[in-house]
Amino acid sequence: MISEKMTEKINDQIKHELFSGHLYLSMAAYCASIDLDGFANFFIVQEQEERFHAMKFFHYIIEQDKDVKVFGLDQPETEFASLEAVIDAAWKHEQKVTGLINSLMELAISENDFATQSLLKWFIDEQVEAYKLQ
Ligand SMILES: [Fe+2]
Incomplete structure (x- = not known):
């Protein structure tokens, strides 16, 4: 079973992950x-992926017999100067998420938690794929 600290961090x-989706939906808008409908569609797909990531962690906590807590989300940016500004902000956001996963x-x-390491390996590989897209 995973630790209380790990449960809190997950x-x-x-x-x-849900905020990432929120931000990408705002970028799509x-x-x-x-x-730029093609780019809008790209960010809509990214939003779906972020929800999938959130749900992967959601199910993991339940499988570990711990309690999920759903928190409110911050307001994402809604005003962007240009497409370049959007791509730059998305890139910076992915770097932040990579830091969180790491x-x-x-x-x-540090906790010798091999089950969570196995789950996180999937996310680390996924972050590498996200960089390839940008
Ligand atoms: Fe994600």
Whole structure:
């Protein structure tokens, strides 16, 4: 079973993943507003992926017989200067998420938590794929 500290950190990560989706949906809305439908669609797909990430952590906590906590989300940016500004913000956001996943992995290693390490390996590979897309 995972530790209380790990449960808390994974619950926080669910919020971060959902916020990523929220931010990408806002980016999709901006792209649609300047008639860049292809980019809007790209960010809509990203939003679905972020929800999938959140749900992967959600189910993991339940499988570990711990309690999920769903938190409120921050307001994402809604105004962007240009498509370049959107891509730059998305890139910076993915770097932040990579840092969060790496911190979770450090905690899992320090706690000899091999089950969570195995789950996080999937996320680390996924972050590498996200960089390839940008
Ligand atoms: Fe994610």
